[in-house]
Amino acid sequence: MIFKHRKVLYRVTFVLSVAAVFMLGPLxxxxxxxxxxFDPAAMSDMSDFDPNNFQQPEGDTIxxxxxxxxxxxxxxxxxxxxxxxxWVAHDIxxxxxxxxxxxxxxxxxxxxxxxxxxxxxxxxxxxxCLEENVDLLWGTSGSHTAKAIADVAExxxxxxxxxxxxxxxxxxEKNFNRYTFRTLSNTTQWNMALSYYFSKRPExxxxxxxxxxxxxxxxxDAFKKYLNKYKPxxxxxxxxxxxxxxxxxxxxxxxxxxxxxxxxxxxxxxPDGDNLINQARSMGVNLPIANIYITNPxxxxxxxxxxxxxxxxxxxxxxxxxxxxxxxxxxxxEWHEQWKTWEAPYDSLLYIWPDFVVGQTISDTYWLxxxxxxxxxxxxxxxxxxxxxxxxxxIQGVRTMRAADHQAVFDMYVGEATYPTREVYEGAPYSEGYxxxxxxxxxxxxxxxxxxxxxxKDRVE
Amino acid sequence: xxxxxTPPAWTRWVLPGIAAAILLGYPxxxxxxxxxxxxxxxxxxxxxxxxxxxxxxxxxxxxxxxLFFGGGAYATALALENIPGxxxxxxxxxxxxxxxxxxxxxxxxxxRVRDTAFALLTLALGQxxxxxxxxxxxxxxxEDGVGGFPIPDLSIPGVVSVSMVPAQxxxxxxxxxxxxxLLLMWFLTKTPFGSIMIGIRDNPQRVDFLGFNIPLTKCLxxxxxxxxxxxxxxxxxxxxxxxxPDGVFHIMTSFTxxxxxYVGGIGTFAGPIAGSGLMTIIEEIATRYTxxxxxxxxxxxxxxxxFFRTGFVGLYLLLKQKLFEKESSR
Numbered sequence: 205m206i207f208k209h210r211k212v213l214y215r216v217t218f219v220l221s222v223a224a225v226f227m228l229g230p231l232x233x234x235x236x237x238x239x240x241x242f243d244p245a246a247m248s249d250m251s252d253f254d255p256n257n258f259q260q261p262e263g264d265t266i267x268x269x270x271x272x273x274x275x276x277x278x279x280x281x282x283x284x285x286x287x288x289x290x291w292v293a294h295d296i297x298x299x300x301x302x303x304x305x306x307x308x309x310x311x312x313x314x315x316x317x318x319x320x321x322x323x324x325x326x327x328x329x330x331x332x333c334l335e336e337n338v339d340l341l342w343g344t345s346g347s348h349t350a351k352a353i354a355d356v357a358e359x360x361x362x363x364x365x366x367x368x369x370x371x372x373x374x375x376x377e378k379n380f381n382r383y384t385f386r387t388l389s390n391t392t393q394w395n396m397a398l399s400y401y402f403s404k405r406p407e408x409x410x411x412x413x414x415x416x417x418x419x420x421x422x423x424x425d426a427f428k429k430y431l432n433k434y435k436p437x438x439x440x441x442x443x444x445x446x447x448x449x450x451x452x453x454x455x456x457x458x459x460x461x462x463x464x465x466x467x468x469x470x471x472x473x474x475p476d477g478d479n480l481i482n483q484a485r486s487m488g489v490n491l492p493i494a495n496i497y498i499t500n501p502x503x504x505x506x507x508x509x510x511x512x513x514x515x516x517x518x519x520x521x522x523x524x525x526x527x528x529x530x531x532x533x534x535x536x537x538e539w540h541e542q543w544k545t546w547e548a549p550y551d552s553l554l555y556i557w558p559d560f561v562v563g564q565t566i567s568d569t570y571w572l573x574x575x576x577x578x579x580x581x582x583x584x585x586x587x588x589x590x591x592x593x594x595x596x597x598x599i600q601g602v603r604t605m606r607a608a609d610h611q612a613v614f615d616m617y618v619g620e621a622t623y624p625t626r627e628v629y630e631g632a633p634y635s636e637g638y639x640x641x642x643x644x645x646x647x648x649x650x651x652x653x654x655x656x657x658x659x660x661k662d663r664v665e
Numbered sequence: 666x667x668x669x670x671t672p673p674a675w676t677r678w679v680l681p682g683i684a685a686a687i688l689l690g691y692p693x694x695x696x697x698x699x700x701x702x703x704x705x706x707x708x709x710x711x712x713x714x715x716x717x718x719x720x721x722x723x724x725x726x727x728x729x730x731x732l733f734f735g736g737g738a739y740a741t742a743l744a745l746e747n748i749p750g751x752x753x754x755x756x757x758x759x760x761x762x763x764x765x766x767x768x769x770x771x772x773x774x775x776x777r778v779r780d781t782a783f784a785l786l787t788l789a790l791g792q793x794x795x796x797x798x799x800x801x802x803x804x805x806x807x808e809d810g811v812g813g814f815p816i817p818d819l820s821i822p823g824v825v826s827v828s829m830v831p832a833q834x835x836x837x838x839x840x841x842x843x844x845x846x847l848l849l850m851w852f853l854t855k856t857p858f859g860s861i862m863i864g865i866r867d868n869p870q871r872v873d874f875l876g877f878n879i880p881l882t883k884c885l886x887x888x889x890x891x892x893x894x895x896x897x898x899x900x901x902x903x904x905x906x907x908x909x910p911d912g913v914f915h916i917m918t919s920f921t922x923x924x925x926x927y928v929g930g931i932g933t934f935a936g937p938i939a940g941s942g943l944m945t946i947i948e949e950i951a952t953r954y955t956x957x958x959x960x961x962x963x964x965x966x967x968x969x970x971x972f973f974r975t976g977f978v979g980l981y982l983l984l985k986q987k988l989f990e991k992e993s994s995r
Contacts, residue, residue: 275957282956321909321912322810322812322905322907322912323905326905326907330697330698331698334696348808352812416799416800417807418807421802447808
């Protein structure tokens with residue numbers, strides 16, 4: 205009987221197969237309009253992942269130079285991003301690696317301590333490039349140190365993923381180099397998004413307190429510029445810049461209290477951001493703090509529910525208690541379940557969720573290796589060619605790498621802290637004992653896409 | 666009785682010859698990373714030797730020597746950033762002059778105090794320069810520092826023009842400049858002026874009674890020391906193509922040459938050079954295995970102060986005495 209209707213069976217099978225490709229393709233493969241996608245289904249079983257015991261592969265590997273601050277006052281930054289790069293490397297290595305130059309290669313990570321100082325960053329980058337022969341560079345906290353790394357990356361023609369330094373100046377016509385790609389929002393994007401958000405809110409008086417270097421000034425300048433554009437009636441009632449890695453914020457808090465703003469704006473990162481909020485709350489400055497990096501749950505828990513309520517967060521990655529995509533939800537669940545098994549220092553609340561900068565950098569690192577996979581070689585010139593104008597459906601939304609200035613553009617997110625928060629998934633509340641981000645608002649690209657620097661507009665035809 | 670074994674006359678030339686050959690061939694053999702490490706060592710050897718003029722020869726412990734080093738570094742960087750077409754040697758000389766000028770400016774203050782007060786005043790001046798550098802953002806670019814300034818070629822018009830950007834080319838320039846500085850400082854210690862410096866250290870009253878103007882002499886020593894520290898800072902600026910407050914004015918930049926002097930051997934000319942070499946090696950090895958470099962340096966300093974007060978040069982001299990000088994009975 206079945207042989208009688210073989211032709212019909214073949215036809216039905218063919219039609220169903222074609223239909224399946226069209227219907228399921230976007231879920232498992234590339235998203236419509238994107239050159240490539242993050243595929244959550246392809247993620248390895250991460251139940252054996254432990255950042256304290258990352259298994260470095262042997263033999264012919266893809267060498268990633270991990271450049272971060274690992275000593276001194278800001279050494280926490282080096283620790284913070286180690287689980288990020290090792291997570292991605294572990295996942296890819298478990299899948300067998302990436303096919304490059306006709307061979308499957310696993311990812312090896314080599315550390316370089318920038319000490320948060322440009323001269324040390326330069327020296328470590330040179331060591332990684334010349335002695336360790338790294339294929340790729342990854343970093344780093346501090347725009348001034350990222351600049352030093354970018355210069356060496358250009359000198360030795362090693363692609364550099366800058367997923368942590370925001371200053372516009374890093375990628376302007378003076379400092380741009382072909383080997384550096386910035387996947388993080390720059391100062392303009394961040395402040396366009398936040399200013400647009402404030403244009404819809406009632407507050408009008410703002411105090412600015414930022415770190416006294418390239419990034420802090422760039423952030424403050426951009427905030428003033430775009431606040432003036434989106435909300436001309438807003439007023440900056442005080443503006444100060446403090447030394448990096450300051451211990452005593454008291455004089456600044458006194459001045460802010462005297463200015464009586466509605467919102468305190470800061471772009472401080474670790475450890476300054478944590479010290480700032482701790483001291484602000486202990487001195488009775490209970491204003492909402494609009495920020496980018498005061499996201500450490502340990503710190504937020506230490507200032508409690510009232511200290512964190514109404515804080516405003518803005519970032520290029522945000523989930524809070526409402527993950528935006530299935531991939532994001534899966535990553536959060538996998539990570540959170542593993543976090544419960546980690547030992548010190550990764551057992552602290554800081555690592556509880558892959559949110560904000562942690563989620564962002566995980567996503568960016570996947571993007572880097574996705575580009576390498578599609579390039580099929582570690583030839584930097586070919587990597588550049590693939591990455592320029594690349595459209596990637598990342599874990600949270602679509603990202604486009606502008607060819608002209610190697611700046612990624614995407615939607616931004618703003619969220620306000622409330623308490624209690626919801627469960628990210630069953631049995632896993634987002635925050636306990638402090639207010640966390642609830643109801644993430646997307647700021648579409650059209651409101652936060654920075655202009656291409658004037659001198660770079662004609663760089664790529 | 667000690668009988669000295671005199672080495673053959675030819676050995677006087679062999680060792681310097683071997684040293685010169687090693688220096689010439691070093692970048693070709695060891696490549697860029699180790700060439701850069703050597704340049705770093707040489708810069709800090711000169712910086713430490715300039716401090717040694719104060720600490721070992723004049724008995725003045727300065728905790729703020731970064732003031733002159735940073736002054737020289739910033740002067741060179743700002744000159745190259747703001748004066749189009751500035752030549753290489755004028756840029757380096759500008760750094761030296763800036764170091765000397767800073768020293769000259771603070772010397773009236775420093776002349777009024779001595780011992781602990783002197784050390785604390787230098788510390789305060791160094792920190793003042795550090796904070797001023799951060800706050801005068803319009804001039805110094807604050808914490809970001811001055812970077813990306815043009816590095817001039819070494820050019821003799823109509824004869825030759827060599828780019829100083831490749832590490833190997835810069836290496837030869839650096840060892841010549843820094844070598845000349847070390848020779849000049851060494852020569853200074855052998856002159857009558859060098860004897861006055863030691864006299865001020867050991868018995869200032871006696872030097873005063875001999876008719877020498879001690880404040881003026883100290884002022885001159887500060888200025889010379891500042892000049893050489895400024896030259897070291899200038900070469901540092903050219904080498905890194907970046908100067909930042911943390912890199913050149915930070916308190917650790919003042920403590921580093923102090924440690925080099927003590928670890929290498931206080932009271933000797935070779936001490937700070939040996940100290941710079943030793944600490945560079947320790948830094949290079951330690952940073953590959955740990956991020957606790959400061960802990961290593963601290964332990965080393967404690968050990969030297971407790972057990973080898975003459976430093977490693979003192980240890981070397983002791984060993985040399987044991988090996989090359991034999992005791993004989995009459």
